[in-house]
Amino acid sequence: MEGGKLCGICFTEAINIKQHLLRMHKVANLEELHLLQKYGSARTTAVLDCPCCVKKGVVRLDKHLQNLHNKTSSDERAALLREAKRFAIIKELRDLRLSDPSVPLVSELDLGTSYHMDQERPGPSRVDYEARIQRLEARLTSLERSHALLQKKCRSLQVAPAPVAPTSAQKGEHVDKH
Ligand SMILES: [Zn+2]
């Protein structure tokens, strides 16, 4: 979508990303909101890490990609630059999370990325993953339970004859229920 900004929570595009983040995702932490807006347009003035090698803090990443990685297509370079910028913003989100903000974060971008991140510090991501697995397992159990209930319901519906809807001729007649 032209002019759309990428939502870092549901990964759809929104024209008005700020409203989308506030209304759809109830982002309440203003710093998080600001970072997610930057993520949406992949705009940052932060120093960038090269997505193609281990070099960090590359001053002219565009030139670096062209000269060191032989990325001659400007489209490809633009895509890699966007990736590097989004990654820099994700790191800011991670730092925000590590600062233990009083208003909790709703986005999880910094919990699922691995690009150069593991080398830096182990961080709390392992614990977060364990909590997420627990949540997902609980959800799976409840889904399995409702699935079994639905199957049971489905079987009983197949056995019993379907209730006959009163036709227009029968309208007004008393329908005897047993
Ligand atoms: Zn969204």
Ligand SMILES: [Zn+2]
């Ligand atoms: Zn590089």
